[in-house]
Amino acid sequence: MKIAFYGSSLLSAYWNGAATYYRGLLRALAQKGYDITFYEPDVYDRQKNRDIDPPEWCKVVVYQGTIESLKGVAAAATEADIVVKASGVGFEDDLLLQEVLRHARRGALKIFWDVDAPATLSELRQSPEHPLRKSLSRIDLVLTYGGGDPVVDAYRGLGAADCVPIYNALDSQTHHPVREEARFTAELAFLGNRLSDREARVEQFFLEPATRLPQQRFLLGGSGWSDKPLSSNIVHIGHVPTRDHNAFNATPKAVLNISRASMAENGFSPATRVFEAAGAGACLITDYWHGIALFLKPGEEILVARDGQDVADLLGGLTRQQAKAIGQRALKRVLNEHTYANRAETADAIFRVRAAQAEAAE
Template sequence: MKIAFYGSSLLSSYWNGAATYYRGLLKALARLGYDITFYEPDVYDRQKNRDIEAPDWCAVVVYKATPHAMMQVAARAAEADIVVKASGVGFADDALLRAVLDHARADALTVFWDVDAPATLGQLRDEPDHPLHRALQEIDLVLTYGGGDPVVWAYRAMGAAECVPIYNALDPETHHPVGKDMRFACDLAFLGNRLPDREARVEAFFLDPALRSADQRFLLGGSGWGDKQMPANVGWLGHVGTRDHNALNVTAKAVLNISRDSMAANGFSPATRVFEAAGAGACLITDAWLGVDLFLKPGEEILVARDGEDVAEIMQSLSAERAKAIGTSALRRVLGEHTYTTRAVLADAIFRRHFERPTVEAAE
């Protein structure tokens, strides 16, 4: 089956946290036999900051950020059996969604794939005239990369015919243990771009603990932090390309995950960073969110902090030996239960069920 996938970027993770998710899941789907074309706009300097070139498991079409170019690629939805419009593409999202739905064949499966469902749902609640309200009446399937039952129930209440979370996971070919790199030597590292709905939590869970831990070294990676006032023991790395993520994760004694506001409030939304770090065998500390125990066991495979004081206390007592043991346990768990291969099997079953329904109904 052919998939036309309209997303932010497959080739670049620059200001694009969904890249790891797209790569892992679409590669796994391609191995199940899907013929995939990914359409991404040339915006936010992503093409100047590519992490990868077009892979052999997926065709990639980069289009100019103009209405005409957008309409041209939207028309190609007619070639696909499955048409996917992801959230947060970054250029004319509402118009793109309308265009791909208009061009999709009547027998195609139409999918809205939400990579930030708590935020999207919040916007829908605030904007009763948002175009997605109408589109949900036409779309066959909503998939999300997190959110659990709260997101499923909310989307069904908004009129979605079906909503299923396909969670983030690990691609062990991309994220795995490597040798240490002393550029990233530190006690605690955090990777994340500076975003309005994350900054206060970064202050609380990372910068405040750094102030409490003057004898330890903290490293911050991500774009947008250049003018942020930081404690003297915090080093800023700027944008850290995906090629360096494994080295950073294995070199730091511990790695911190900080959820965005909406995802922390909703729960059941493990970030891609959780599985990247676990896949490298890192000792991961996460801010507390509902459902973390569905993915990793607190205290044994991940450490959970309710606030910045918890982070500081964990770092004061965390030995290198315990950090290594936690990382080893996390790696074992994600390899066994949380790879993109297992997520793709679920997505494949969902797709096939949709295509089989008309045959079943006709037989009745």
């Protein structure tokens, strides 16, 4: 089956947290025989900051950030058996959705794939006339990369025919154990761009423990932090390209996951970085969110903190040997249960059933 996928970017992870998700899942689907074309706009300097070349397993079409170019690529939806419009494309999302739905052929499976369900649902609740909300009746299926029952119930309540989570996972071809690198040496490392929905939690779970442990080295990666006041034991290294993620995760004693507030509130929303870090054998410390045990076992495969004091206490009592053991258990778990090959099996089963239903309905 042919998939036309309209998303933010497959080629660049620059200000694009969904890149790893897209790459892992679409590669796994391609290995199952899907013919995939990914359409991404040239916006936010992403094409200037590519971190992969166009892959063999997926055709990538980069279009200019103009209405004319958008309409041109949307017209290609008519050639696909499955048409996917993702959230957060970054250029005229509402218009792109309308154009893609307009061009999708009769009988094609039409999917809205939400990679930030809490943010999208907040918009839909506040605006009954939101274009996506009004279009849900024309969409066959909503897929999300997290959220669990709260997100599923919310989408159904807003009129979606159905909603199914396809969770983040590990792409073991790109994220795996590597040798440690001295530049990433630290007691605790955190990688994440500065976002308003997460900044207060970064202050609580990362900056505060750093002030409590002044003799320990903390490593901060990600964009947007250059003007943030930081204690002297925090080293900010800016944007970390995907090629360096394995070493960033494998080198420190522990790696911190901090959910955005909306993700933590909804639960069942492990960030992509959870699986990236586990795939590199990192010892993960995460802020608490409902549903953690579905993915990793607290206390054995992942450490859970409810505030900054917990983070400081966990670090203070954690030896390098203990950290390595936790990381190895996490690696084993994700390789067995949480790879994109696992997720592709789920997606493939959904596509085949729903495509048959969509075809029969026409």
